[in-house]
Amino acid sequence: MIELLLPSLLAGLAVALVSGPMGAFVVWRRMAFFGDTLAHGALLGAALALALDVNLYLAVVVACLSIALALTGLQQQRQITGDTLLGIVAHTTLALGVISLSVQQSVQVDLMAYLFGDLLAVTWNDVLALWAGAALIIALVVWQWRALLSITVNEELAQVEGVPVAFTRLLLMLLLALLIAGAIRTVGVLLITSLLVIPAAGARRLSSTPEQMAMRASVLGLLSVTLGMTMSWYADTPVGPSIVVAAAALFVLTLLRRPPS
């Protein structure tokens, strides 16, 4: 069993580990719907990668970043509020992604694998790529931690104090795009937001500093992946949704604890 599951497990753990700190930022900055929109847009990136025969991860990162930049520009106008805008972009890109996948008759694409992930199809090469990506993201987060946290607490204070606010915001989007690119093949575009948000929300109850929350979110994510895959193996349930259910169960458990001050 372990030989069969090991690559899948390692892949899932890489995504969960990075989802901890990234999910904390998503929760603090109220970007859950934003992350969801990027994840939907990732499908369009994946479809384009197939059509143009370019690297999947690269295409997804480029698609996510383009969408993030376009959203930043679109939010300058004020007639349509941010969440409506996200709703429009999320579902439009998802629809375009599904259409462009379906018109590519030449390739047999399992749409479900992109939507809900296919951890069991992960190869050792994928595992290597995912851990390399995870190491890169964690290194960047640690390096820029103070700037990232400063703009999260208060962008104006950060700017007065000399933090390059625009650059840091862009970096956060890049990191999110990298994570989504890595996650698209493992947990799928529809479930990546849950892996970002649920462990971080659970960790909130258990933490009194931002660093604690980021790390404990990672731990909850790692547990969710392990529990979810175990459940999938024994109960023969789909892997991605099992991980999400495990994460949700852990979140409910944290609700039993009184929050620290």
Next chain:
Amino acid sequence: MDTALVQLDDVSLSFGAEPVLERVSLTLNPAGITTLIGPNGAGKSTLARVVLGLQAPDQGRVWRRPGLRIGYMPQHLQVDESLPLTVDRFLWLAAPGRTRHRREALARTGVSHLRRRAVRRLSGGELQRVLLARALLRKPDLLVLDEPAQGVDVAGQDALYGLLSEVRESTGCGILLISHDLHLVMARTDQVVCLQHHVCCSGTPESVSRDPAYHELFGPRAGTPNLALYTHDHDHAHDLHGHVHDDPDHHDHGEHHHD
């Protein structure tokens, strides 16, 4: 005062069709305390944002001394409920370094006991002292405080202004204060700028309180002798703990010079 910290020349700014600042000129000098007063909506905060570099003016020139370090104490600070942030971590963001420095900064503003408290659990007065400690921790050349007297009682204001005087004397930093009326202006202010989109009048607190433009702006009550000026009539100074210490500089009231 050979080199200014910040200098604004004929700065104008409008939001849409509404002019907010009209040809405002302002010079902030090292070790100088400038108080910006004016009614609500007069553009005080916007002017402060221009000084801070958070807002670019439509017209006019803004000059900042190269390498200028600014400590900023905003009027409000809302930390999201989802973000667990202790006072200590909050201070660390402004100036990463030894815990000792953060302890000292908090002691200076009299809130040592709050170091491990969550930022969003602080009362208005506590948050202001923490924000001031954070601003001081950066060893600023210029300290900008937006309505620091708000929500603080008279004794608290006295302590705050005493602390600002002491900071100015010990570090030589310039201070820009925003206040909504002259009653709260500290007697140690060197320069008062009365703003109503444009600069109505400016000078020492005494000269501004006698200026007809000031009375026009704030109404006749502003001229009541008892309220016109918050005089700091002390033969001693006390810090925010209430400890009394000698400070010969507190004797020289009334020796303000007009600029």
